[in-house]
Amino acid sequence: MTDLISSPRQPATVSTGRVNIQTFGCQMNEYDSELVGSILGQNGYSLTPEETDADVILFNTCAIRETAHLRIYSRLGALVAEKQSRDDLIVGVLGCMAQNLKEDLLLKFPSVDFICGPDAYRQLPELIGRARGMRQRGAAVELSEYETYEDIAPTRVDGVNAWIAVMRGCDNFCTFCVVPYTRGRERSRDPKGIVEETRRLAAQGYRQVTLLGQNVNSYQYDGTSFADLMLAVAEVDGIERVRFTSPHPKDFPRPLLEAIAGSERLCSHIHLPLQAGATRVLKKMNRDYTRDEFLRLAELIRETIPGVSLTSDIICGFPTETDAEFTETEDVMRAVEFDSAFIFKYSERQGTIAEKLWEDDVPDAVKSERVTHLVAVQKDISLKHHQATVGKTVRVLIEGESRKNSAEWRARTYGNAIVVFADPSRRVGDFCDVQIKEATPHTLRGIPC
C-alpha cells in the first residue's frame, strides 16, 4: 500500500461502520461491489443503501466511458462541502478509474481519502481504518497476476440471477480499451470452486447464473476449457439457465458453440462485439479478426445454434474512420442482423494505445450522426426480429416489476429478449409461458398461457 498525504485533521470518534457503495459501469463492477460488501462485512462493517446514513462512501468506478467519468467527477466535487460539515465521513474511489488515474485522482479531489484498484480490495479494511483512525490518505493500486478472490463469497443482492466471475483481466489489448491496464492479465478460477459456488447459489434459490469475465470465453484452467466449464455449471441441480458475458469473437471454437446448442440450460444468446465493420479499422483496433472472419463466425453461430440471439457493441468514429468505413459497419449490421446492439461514440481513454498513438480526429458531430444513424438501423432490425415472435409462446423467467408499471412483470426469454406481462398469481423467480401479442424494438408484450 502506498502512503500519500497525512491530513492535519484531528481523529474523530467513530462508533459505527456503515458503508454505502455506489457502482458505475459494467457487470464486473456490480460483481466487485458484491465482493467488496463481503470483505467489509467480514470486517464488521454493514452496508447501507443511503448515502446520508453512511460513514464511508465508496464509488466503484468505470474507466470505459466519458459519461461515467463525468458523473463520478461531479459526485466527488459535490462531496467537498459535505466533508467539511461531516468530519468523520470517509470517501474512497475503487475500480478502473482509480487504477487508471492513480494518485492524480487524490491530487485532483481533496474529498477523496483513498483509492483502491480492482486487485487490491482485500486491503480495503486497512485503507478505511487508516483514513478513519489516523486521517491518512492512501492508495492501493498494485495489479496481481493471481488474485481471483476465489475464497470470497460475494454479498449478492439479486435473487434471480447470480453473477459469478470465472476469470479476471484481459490479454487482448484492444487499442481503445483501458481494461488490460486497469485489471491486469488474464487469470481463471479453478472450475471446482466455480461449480461449488453454483451449487451453493442453487441451494439459496437462484435459478440463473451468469458467468462473468472481461474476456470470458478465453477461460482456461489446467485443460478445462470454457465449454467444459459451461457444461459443468449447467449440470448443477436447480440452475435452469446459464448465461455468460463478455466474450471476444476470437474465442468461439466449435465445441463451445456445440455445447450451447446441445444443452437446454445454456441460453442461446451470444454477445458478439463487432466494434467496427471495416477490416482496416479492426486491425487498428487490434481486434484480431477481419470483417469477413466476423461474418463467417456469425454465420457459423447461426447454423450451429438455430434461433440464437446475437447482440453486439459498436464504436462509431474510431480515429481515422472514414465515411466509407463507417458504411461497412452498417453493412455488417444489416448482414448479421443483431437482435440488439450497444452503439457508442468513440471516447478517447487515458493510457490506451489509441490515445498514445492517434489523434481523436473524427469530429464529435460526425460521431453523433453515425451513432444516430446506426441506432435507427438497429431499431428497425430489432423490431423485425421482435415482430417475428408475435403469436408465439415463449418461456420466460420473471426478473422483477416492469419499470413503467408495477402491476406488470418484467421477464426474460431464453434468448435474452425482455417480455412484459401481467399475472398477479406469479412471483419474481417464476418461470412461465407467455404468448406474445405485441412487439416494439426494445420489448415484447404478452399474456400468460
Ligand code: SF4
Ligand atoms: S477484449 Fe478488448 S475491449 Fe474487451 S476488455 Fe479486453 S482489451 Fe478491452
